[in-house]
Amino acid sequence: MTSKTSTAAPSKTKRRAIWSGASLIVVAILGLAIWPLIGGPAIFESRTISELMKSAKFIHPVEDTVHVCRDFGCVEGWKSSVGNFLRFKSTGQAQYWETILGDGCRRDGEILVDFSALNLGINQKKDAVDVLFSRKDWY
Numbered sequence: 613m614t615s616k617t618s619t620a621a622p623s624k625t626k627r628r629a630i631w632s633g634a635s636l637i638v639v640a641i642l643g644l645a646i647w648p649l650i651g652g653p654a655i656f657e658s659r660t661i662s663e664l665m666k667s668a669k670f671i672h673p674v675e676d677t678v679h680v681c682r683d684f685g686c687v688e689g690w691k692s693s694v695g696n697f698l699r700f701k702s703t704g705q706a707q708y709w710e711t712i713l714g715d716g717c718r719r720d721g722e723i724l725v726d727f728s729a730l731n732l733g734i735n736q737k738k739d740a741v742d743v744l745f746s747r748k749d750w751y
Contacts, residue, residue, distance in 0.1 A: 649749070675690050680698060684700075693736070696723045709724055
């Protein structure tokens, strides 16, 4: 008696399972490769303006929450040579004020830099953006 050995192609279900597994592995590898580019675990960490200002002595920051936040209702405010930095309780509040201030500000999460009252040159605006987005790798 001879035994028959099956040489038939894998079933559709088996092929689908293999492709699904391979796809998940590719997505996981891409996610791990992209993770550092989008900030890694730092994107989930709350930050304060005081942390930003530690490396921004060149813009002459001064903590002045009482005066800076008086009209905005922010929780932290700093004056600097390139504008006022304001931190809000939520991203929604920061978006609201970003909408009101328009082109005179920039926002990253719940922190906003307002340079609308100043007549800044391109290099000063660049300094403000560089401080605000200090965790971002632009290049």
